[in-house]
Amino acid sequence: MPDPSETTLRNATIAVLVENEAGILARVVGLFSGRGYNIESLTVAPVDADRRLSRITIVTSGTDMVIEQIKAQLDRLVPVHKVSDLTLEGPHLARELALIKVVGRGEARMEALRLADAFRARVVDATIESFVFEMTGAGEKLDAFIALMRPIGLAEVSRTGVVAIARGPGGFEA
Amino acid sequence: MSATLQTTETRTMTGAEIVLQALKDNGVEVIFGYPGGAVLPLYDALFQQNAIRHILVRHEQAAVHAAEGYARSTGKVGVVLVTSGPGATNAVTGLVDALMDSIPVICLTGQVPTHLIGNDAFQEADTTGITRPATKHNYLVKDIKKLAGTVHEAFYVAKSGRPGPVVIDLPKDILIGKGPYNEAPQAPHRSYRPQTEPDMTSIRAAVRLLKGARRPIVYAGGGVINAGPEASRLLGDFVRMTGMPCTHTLMGLGAFPSEDPQFLGMLGMHGTYEANLAMHGCDVMLNIGARFDDRVTGRLNAFSPNSKKIHADIDPSSINKNVKVDVAIVGDAGAVLKALIECWQADEQPQDRAAIAEWWRAIDGWRGTGCLQYRQEGSIIKPQHAVKRLYEITREMGRETFITTEVGQHQMWAAQYFGFQKPNRWMTSGGLGTMGYGLPAAMGVQIAHPDALVIDIAGEASILMNIQEMGTLAQYRLPVKVFILNNEYMGMVRQWQELLHGSRYSESYSEALPDFVRLAEAFHARGMRVTEASQLDDAIREMIAHPGPVIADIAVAKDENCFPMIPSGAAHNEMILAPGQEGGVTGVTDEGKVLV
Ligand SMILES: Cc1ncc(C[n+]2csc(CCOP(=O)(O)OP(=O)(O)O)c2C)c(N)n1
Numbered sequence: 006m007p008d009p010s011e012t013t014l015r016n017a018t019i020a021v022l023v024e025n026e027a028g029i030l031a032r033v034v035g036l037f038s039g040r041g042y043n044i045e046s047l048t049v050a051p052v053d054a055d056r057r058l059s060r061i062t063i064v065t066s067g068t069d070m071v072i073e074q075i076k077a078q079l080d081r082l083v084p085v086h087k088v089s090d091l092t093l094e095g096p097h098l099a100r101e102l103a104l105i106k107v108v109g110r111g112e113a114r115m116e117a118l119r120l121a122d123a124f125r126a127r128v129v130d131a132t133i134e135s136f137v138f139e140m141t142g143a144g145e146k147l148d149a150f151i152a153l154m155r156p157i158g159l160a161e162v163s164r165t166g167v168v169a170i171a172r173g174p175g176g177f178e179a
Numbered sequence: 180m181s182a183t184l185q186t187t188e189t190r191t192m193t194g195a196e197i198v199l200q201a202l203k204d205n206g207v208e209v210i211f212g213y214p215g216g217a218v219l220p221l222y223d224a225l226f227q228q229n230a231i232r233h234i235l236v237r238h239e240q241a242a243v244h245a246a247e248g249y250a251r252s253t254g255k256v257g258v259v260l261v262t263s264g265p266g267a268t269n270a271v272t273g274l275v276d277a278l279m280d281s282i283p284v285i286c287l288t289g290q291v292p293t294h295l296i297g298n299d300a301f302q303e304a305d306t307t308g309i310t311r312p313a314t315k316h317n318y319l320v321k322d323i324k325k326l327a328g329t330v331h332e333a334f335y336v337a338k339s340g341r342p343g344p345v346v347i348d349l350p351k352d353i354l355i356g357k358g359p360y361n362e363a364p365q366a367p368h369r370s371y372r373p374q375t376e377p378d379m380t381s382i383r384a385a386v387r388l389l390k391g392a393r394r395p396i397v398y399a400g401g402g403v404i405n406a407g408p409e410a411s412r413l414l415g416d417f418v419r420m421t422g423m424p425c426t427h428t429l430m431g432l433g434a435f436p437s438e439d440p441q442f443l444g445m446l447g448m449h450g451t452y453e454a455n456l457a458m459h460g461c462d463v464m465l466n467i468g469a470r471f472d473d474r475v476t477g478r479l480n481a482f483s484p485n486s487k488k489i490h491a492d493i494d495p496s497s498i499n500k501n502v503k504v505d506v507a508i509v510g511d512a513g514a515v516l517k518a519l520i521e522c523w524q525a526d527e528q529p530q531d532r533a534a535i536a537e538w539w540r541a542i543d544g545w546r547g548t549g550c551l552q553y554r555q556e557g558s559i560i561k562p563q564h565a566v567k568r569l570y571e572i573t574r575e576m577g578r579e580t581f582i583t584t585e586v587g588q589h590q591m592w593a594a595q596y597f598g599f600q601k602p603n604r605w606m607t608s609g610g611l612g613t614m615g616y617g618l619p620a621a622m623g624v625q626i627a628h629p630d631a632l633v634i635d636i637a638g639e640a641s642i643l644m645n646i647q648e649m650g651t652l653a654q655y656r657l658p659v660k661v662f663i664l665n666n667e668y669m670g671m672v673r674q675w676q677e678l679l680h681g682s683r684y685s686e687s688y689s690e691a692l693p694d695f696v697r698l699a700e701a702f703h704a705r706g707m708r709v710t711e712a713s714q715l716d717d718a719i720r721e722m723i724a725h726p727g728p729v730i731a732d733i734a735v736a737k738d739e740n741c742f743p744m745i746p747s748g749a750a751h752n753e754m755i756l757a758p759g760q761e762g763g764v765t766g767v768t769d770e771g772k773v774l775v
Pocket residue numbers: 585586587588589590612613614615637638639640641642664666668669670671672
């Protein structure tokens with residue numbers, strides 16, 4: 006049972022299955038801004054074209070009571086089919102993809118390549134003075150790689166935000 | 180024709196005809212609206228039929244409040260029709276009002292043709308964008324094939340689960356175009372299926388707590404009214420069979436009869452001493468269909484500190500939002516009460532009747548304070564007295580009476596001194612606190628109940644916010660009575676300034692008031708002014724007896740405050756009582772001042 010006097014924050018990765026329709030993202034984002042909830046990352050894409058379903062993954066933080074509220078508020082949106090708190094409901098996988106541009110020549114360039122190799126980042130574009138690396142993984146791994154690239158010549162980063170799924174055979178049906 | 184044939188049969192009509200057919204199929208008899216360019220096709224279709232009556236208001240905000248009054252007094256969905264741009268933006272206050280008070284309303288808004296959307300066309304507004312946080316749900320219809328289905332769905336959404344307002348934005352090309360009419364689908368909604376039947380485990384847990392309670396209380400709100408008259412009847416049964424005291428929120432008044440000895444009156448900021456102290460001191464609290472609003476709880480960390488709390492609500496997001504509860508029951512108030520009664524009867528555990536008798540003795544002690552007592556002396560009319568006499572006289576007459584209010588002190592006095600014995604007789608803007616609500620809401624009530632006595636208990640400031648609706652009363656011969664408690668102040672503002680801001684009455688005096696008698700007459704209504712206490716009863720009788728609309732301008736004491744009062748940020752046991760009454764406290768803390 007959530008306790009209002011509890012002030013410790015926890016992270017929550019929430020999966021939301023929604024109708025793939027105009028305005029749904031605005032409803033979800035509006036809910037978070039209107040009620041002052043925190044969004045650390047939000048991703049959305051259609052996952053079932055035949056049944057017109059999209060899946061939203063939200064990473065948020067709050068007290069237990071606030072996270073319960075977020076889930077209940079999401080669940081009562083009319084186009085929302087299902088809400089699942091992946092963090093609470095058992096082990097799950099969370100992944101993010103980043104495209105990272107590093108600019109430099111000579112030794113810096115070699116260092117970037119060596120580190121990319123160690124982090125299993127792939128080179129997806131190269132010129133004589135730049136690379137674009139593609140990297141998938143947990144957010145912290147991406148953070149670590151990006152931090153290492155900074156002194157070497159980090160020029161630009163684009164990240165997808167977290168997508169997540171529960172481990173094991175259980176499904177997330179509408 | 181077989182049932183299956185009927186549901187699969189489609190007819191081709193214009194969009195405007197589809198809308199009206201869908202309204203008709205959803206049982207709509209009346210809509211409140213105001214025309215404009217974008218909705219002319221709908222007005223044209225309305226002109227050519229007789230099934231749906233259109234009530235022409237004088238401002239779109241009033242159309243929504245009228246639909247709210249209609250909905251709240253009948254239990255049906257209220258329907259509004261407004262044009263694009265300013266028509267839609269004018270309706271927004273009404274929509275938020277309906278959202279906060281969980282009132283089922285459907286608002287059809289005109290929109291510029293689909294190919295012009297986003298071009299800043301004449302009278303274009305991003306209606307779905309603007310109303311997204313103002314509605315339970317909204318739709319922009321861009322495909323005529325989806326039009327009928329959208330209207331049917333809107334009715335389902337407006338009235339299912341926790342009711343609320345729904346906007347359907349209708350581009351003009353959709354209204355003019357031709358498309359198929361489909362009847363309401365039988366299949367359940369794809370994604371929105373709120374739980375109405377409670378889970379029996381939580382019911383049993385609730386009964387176990389309630390049976391063992393030594394100081395129980397039932398705290399019931401608007402959810403019981405929304406669940407229909409049967410839910411109110413079950414509430415009465417439950418309260419009587421358990422012998423528990425019952426209190427209501429502002430929204431719940433009428434669910435349990437005010438004249439029943441087990442009723443403690445309203446609770447909260449201007450609730451009774453006994454209701455608030457009973458909430459503070461109880462050991463088990465059963466909340467049905469209320470939402471632990473800040474007007475009710477006072478300072479959260481001091482709210483009913485020693486009780487186990489049971490909360491039954493149709494909206495899971497209301498549970499554990501402000502107050503942590505021990506037993507959560509998700510379900511319709513009627514279904515919950517039915518289950519509680521059955522489980523209570525089946526449960527063997529005896530109640531501690533001796534402890535409950537002791538509890539009643541404590542409550543009767545608090546009642547003895549007489550927190551709503553006032554002294555009507557001399558010729559100046561006390562506002563409390565005006566409401567009390569209005570109540571007593573209408574009660575003697577035995578006419579079916581509906582009360583609406585504006586917002587302010589008069590609203591609280593109406594809640595305190597007008598007794599309600601049945602649900603759906605009391606319409607007030609609770610959550611949003613919208614001045615200007617009462618007159619249009621009364622209009623909607625009177626349309627639904629042409630023979631009933633409908634009274635708007637008003638303040639002289641609030642009434643001016645939708646005074647143009649006197650024109651609507653005249654046009655449709657609606658005999659609404661506007662009973663103004665005229666204290667020449669925005670009294671509630673003045674009261675807070677007196678108590679919290681050193682009596683600096685900044686901008687709260689009602690300067691340059693109109694002559695309400697002549698104003699009434701200008702709108703073809705009867706105007707009355709009453710200044711002497713001795714004239715009050717006769718004036719009330721005369722107002723009621725008049726067959727048409729009346730404005731009764733009752734001059735009341737200008738500096739009267741509304742007590743009891745729990746100042747913002749205070750606890751239930753830190754109530755300010757009227758001067759001369761014992762047991763309360765005085766003063767407002769600095770933390771309280773930042774609160775609304
Ligand atoms: C639309 C709107 N604007 C402002 C307020 C703030 N407000 C609450 S009560 C009140 C004064 C109402 O005065 P009156 O109608 O004379 O009622 P009284 O308190 O004197 O009975 C005001 C300004 C409000 N509730 N609604």
